[in-house]
Amino acid sequence: MPIKACVFDAYGTLFDVAAAAREAAAEPGREALAACWQKLAGDWRLKQLQYTWLRAVADAHTDFWEVTQNGLDWALEANGLQGDAELRARLLALYFELSAYPEVPKMLAQLKAAGFATAILSNGEPKMLAGAVESAGVSDVLDDVLSVQDVGVFKPHASVYQMVNTRFGTASDEVLFVSSNGWDAAHASGFGFTTVWVNRAGEPMDRLPWTPAHVLSDLTTIPDLAGAA
Known part of the structure; x- marks a missing residue:
């Protein structure tokens, strides 16, 4: 047909799901993110997807915004940036305007x-x-x-x-x-x-x-x- x-x-x-981390890394004072933004972006996306699959098979649905935050929190910790609340907020804000x-x-x-x-x-x-x-x-x-x-x-x-x-x-x-x-x-x-x-x-x-x-x-x-x- x-x-x-x-x-x-x-x-x-x-x-472009990498845009949030890339754009934040280019901002002044983001040297720690600039050193690892590509890995952080990849970790964030992978965990975001994995959490959707796990929730689907477990019948534990939530909205994608929560999953996105959960994935970011994992990625920030994996890259040694979990204590930076301002960075977390900035990355989430940028995700709204990819x-x-x-x-x-x-x-x-x-x-x-x-x-x-x-x-x-x-x-x-x-x-x-x-x-x-x-x-x-x-x-x-x-x-x-x-x-x-x-x-x-x-x-x-x-x-x-x-x-x-x-x-x-x-x-x-x-x-x-x-x-x-x-x-x-x-x-x-x-x-x-x-x-x-x-x-x-x-x-x-x-x-x-x-x-x-x-x-x-x-x-x-x-x-x-x-x-x-």
């Missing part, structure tokens, strides 16, 4: 001009997502921002992906789903979406029962891919 809706994961896909990857605004505008429905499907808490969308200036090229808060479980639960079909009245094979997380794209493939893994870091393919239909290094060619599917 032709693609009707192009749906994107938010964090790491449209929005920058988009450079190709994102043009890519979304091209999709809208071509007549595709566009949306975000994210673990993110609605206020977090609203902040990122506003900061990136892409609200006018998105038809909706879907949060797992509406179903009370994190990805990759099937009920999360079903939110797209419910919202847009699509069959699964009419959806192009794009994620920077290989596991997310893989599970979405299992759900029936046509999928793209945006593998910016050149990582190996996850060993799962399903694989993404396409692998790209950035989002530039998504409009062409959607039109050809």
Whole structure:
């Protein structure tokens, strides 16, 4: 079936999750963070994701903002920065205004001009997502921002992906789903979406029962891919 809706994961896909630590590290007086910001950003993201998976399997859902804070607290301690309350507050504030990857605004505008429905499907808490969308200036090229808060479980639960079909009245094979997380794209493939893994870091393919239909290094060619599917 032709693609009707192009749906994107938010964090790491449209929005640069390393931006908060990178930008804070560049501020005056942040020498301790500057020495380890890349590791801290990686630790923060990994724990954030791990906590969503653990909460999903344990039926212990909470909002993504709490998970984000929990992940940051672990990362700060792992990097010897746990006593800096001002730094913690600054990093969390920056997470609300993450920058988009450079190709994102043009890519979304091209999709809208071509007549595709566009949306975000994210673990993110609605206020977090609203902040990122506003900061990136892409609200006018998105038809909706879907949060797992509406179903009370994190990805990759099937009920999360079903939110797209419910919202847009699509069959699964009419959806192009794009994620920077290989596991997310893989599970979405299992759900029936046509999928793209945006593998910016050149990582190996996850060993799962399903694989993404396409692998790209950035989002530039998504409009062409959607039109050809």
